Amino acid sequence: MTSTSSTPPASSESDPITLTPRTVWIIFGALMASMFLASLDQSILGPALPTIVGELNGVESQAWIITIYILAVAVTMPLYGKFGDLVGRRNLFLLAIAIFTLGSVGSGSAGFFTDPATEAGFWELVAWRGVQGLGGGGLMILSQAIIADIVPASERGKYMGPMGAVFGISAVAGPLLGGFFTDSAHWRWCFWINVPVGVIAFVLAWKYMKLPPRTSSAKVDWAGILFMVLGTSGLVLVTDLGGDQLAWDSAGMIAMIVGTVLSIIALIVVESRAEEPILPLHLFTGRVFVIATIIAFVLGVAMFAAIGFIPTFLQMATGTSPAGSGLLMIPMMVGLMATSIGSGLAIAKTGRYRVYPIVGMAITVLTVMVMTQMTGSTPIWQIMGMLLFFGAGLGLVMQVIVLAVQNAVDPREVGVATSSNNYFREIGAAIGTAWFGSLFTDRLITNLTETVAANPEQAMASGLNPSAVTPAFVANLPEPLHQGIVDSYANALAPALWYVVPVLAVALLFAFFLPQVELSDEAGMVARGEAVWDDGKATATETIITQADGSAGADSAPGATSAVAATNGGGAPRN
Numbered sequence: 338m339t340s341t342s343s344t345p346p347a348s349s350e351s352d353p354i355t356l357t358p359r360t361v362w363i364i365f366g367a368l369m370a371s372m373f374l375a376s377l378d379q380s381i382l383g384p385a386l387p388t389i390v391g392e393l394n395g396v397e398s399q400a401w402i403i404t405i406y407i408l409a410v411a412v413t414m415p416l417y418g419k420f421g422d423l424v425g426r427r428n429l430f431l432l433a434i435a436i437f438t439l440g441s442v443g444s445g446s447a448g449f450f451t452d453p454a455t456e457a458g459f460w461e462l463v464a465w466r467g468v469q470g471l472g473g474g475g476l477m478i479l480s481q482a483i484i485a486d487i488v489p490a491s492e493r494g495k496y497m498g499p500m501g502a503v504f505g506i507s508a509v510a511g512p513l514l515g516g517f518f519t520d521s522a523h524w525r526w527c528f529w530i531n532v533p534v535g536v537i538a539f540v541l542a543w544k545y546m547k548l549p550p551r552t553s554s555a556k557v558d559w560a561g562i563l564f565m566v567l568g569t570s571g572l573v574l575v576t577d578l579g580g581d582q583l584a585w586d587s588a589g590m591i592a593m594i595v596g597t598v599l600s601i602i603a604l605i606v607v608e609s610r611a612e613e614p615i616l617p618l619h620l621f622t623g624r625v626f627v628i629a630t631i632i633a634f635v636l637g638v639a640m641f642a643a644i645g646f647i648p649t650f651l652q653m654a655t656g657t658s659p660a661g662s663g664l665l666m667i668p669m670m671v672g673l674m675a676t677s678i679g680s681g682l683a684i685a686k687t688g689r690y691r692v693y694p695i696v697g698m699a700i701t702v703l704t705v706m707v708m709t710q711m712t713g714s715t716p717i718w719q720i721m722g723m724l725l726f727f728g729a730g731l732g733l734v735m736q737v738i739v740l741a742v743q744n745a746v747d748p749r750e751v752g753v754a755t756s757s758n759n760y761f762r763e764i765g766a767a768i769g770t771a772w773f774g775s776l777f778t779d780r781l782i783t784n785l786t787e788t789v790a791a792n793p794e795q796a797m798a799s800g801l802n803p804s805a806v807t808p809a810f811v812a813n814l815p816e817p818l819h820q821g822i823v824d825s826y827a828n829a830l831a832p833a834l835w836y837v838v839p840v841l842a843v844a845l846l847f848a849f850f851l852p853q854v855e856l857s858d859e860a861g862m863v864a865r866g867e868a869v870w871d872d873g874k875a876t877a878t879e880t881i882i883t884q885a886d887g888s889a890g891a892d893s894a895p896g897a898t899s900a901v902a903a904t905n906g907g908g909a910p911r912n
Contacts, residue, residue: 367546368480370538375476380511383648385524395459400774409470411763415615417475418756425550433475438535440469445528482752490744491856497681512666549867555613564604571597577771625745628851629738630761635844637765639837653826668721672728691853697733698845711831748864776833784825792818
């Protein structure tokens with residue numbers, strides 16, 4: 338059952354703006370600053386996470402630092418996407434930057450006013466990470482939607498290169514900064530560094546991002562928002578708490594499962610009748626959207642499950658410092674940058690994108706299979722080689738499936754389509770992080786407990802607390818206790834990666850069924866009548882036509898103008 342809207346689409350409040358190559362790159366530059374802000378936060382915490390959870394007494398619940406952020410991002414993505422389509426994206430984008438920056442201030446201050454011997458500071462950090470996620474969802478979705486507004490799909494590959502570079506630079510700088518702050522300053526700077534970057538991004542967006550506002554008389558889909566939040570939260574909580582803090586057959590868990598299922602059913606019913614649904618069901622009738630979204634969901638489950646805990650493995654299992662583990666992540670980002678930039682340029686040149694997700698998923702599956710063999714004694718160069726190929730596989734998939742979705746939908750729904758695709762990826766990431774975090778943590782706590790039991794005298798003399806283990810503490814432990822802790826981490830993470838392999842194999846299978854659709858040569862705002870394209874060539878052409886047809890009279894002018902517009906490709910920017 339699909340939803341149809343009887344309400345006219347959102348309309349612009351002002352005359353069409355003029356897009357030129359210069360204005361496109363100025364807007365794109367402002368977006369790059371905000372993309373850097375969001376992507377830096379996703380990579381900077383990895384090296385610092387063991388120290389943070391150890392200091393705040395949250396080792397057993399460490400997955401929540403990642404899970405809550407992903408959950409907040411997931412529930413806000415559809416809101417930013419839909420309301421961006423209805424009321425415009427500029428003010429929402431500024432709001433997202435402000436919320437994210439505020440959350441960064443609070444996250445860096447967590448635990449200042451709580452008892453350091455309790456977990457209060459840890460849960461304060463979790464709460465502020467949720468605030469960060471409320472802004473982070475807007476930064477990612479609105480950036481992608483605005484690019485689709487100003488650049489046609491046929492040319493968007495050229496911009497994937499700079500985007501890949503931003504993600505690559507921030508992903509390299511993030512672990513390095515995270516390790517540096519943890520080693521030389523304090524882990525709190527992993528959050529506070531976002532404040533100056535956020536201020537710069539806000540100023541750039543305020544000054545240079547000139548986008549048309551819109552108006553809409555459609556009713557807000559409050560019921561859809563409610564059931565989406567309840568269903569999303571339920572999925573994450575069931576995955577995170579089930580079998581760990583709540584037994585699967587307990588009354589609380591059964592109630593949570595039933596509530597989640599009912600919320601999802603209610604969401605489907607409400608969205609099938611809503612005037613302007615938050616998650617339009619008619620999108621799921623498109624083959625490109627469905628397959629790309631399945632790939633995004635599965636990739637989210639596997640990718641975030643692996644990436645979120647690799648720095649912890651590197652620190653504990655190999656004995657590297659937080660800064661050292663950050664350096665070891667560089668090959669992954671090099672691989673991601675190289676394939677993202679290369680595939681983007683190739684797509685812009687050939688117009689074909691289908692092969693890249695297939696090749697990328699195949700590389701990723703094979704690489705994770707090799708990573709399951711990692712141990713505490715695996716040479717560093719081998720680990721770096723694995724990460725290089727892992728990143729290369731991801732770079733061939735992530736941006737390409739977003740491009741495919743945006744190209745396949747109505748330009749008036751590019752925001753909600755982009756957010757819906759990313760929403761399911763984030764749902765997968767939340768489930769994957771909670772699921773994999775539970776596997777990793779259960780194995781780790783069991784291994785640490787056995788290690789303490791095997792070395793009771795050394796554990797007692799050193800004051801070892803399995804719930805508050807930091808890399809610095811482990812580095813100073815005597816043998817054989819030290820090696821026992823190292824082996825505990827190695828034996829907790831690497832074997833658990835086998836659970837990720839079949840999940841990635843599902844994404845590879847679906848990649849073979851992704852259709853190849855001709856890429857549009859018209860930017861979203863041009864297609865919606867909100868902008869006109871001026872590449873500086875039209876004036877000279879119009880002058881020639883006017884001189885040639887001057888004797889034809891005023892009646893021929895409209896036809897000449899139309900001919901020029903047709904010659905220019907309807908306003909499609911061809912940079």
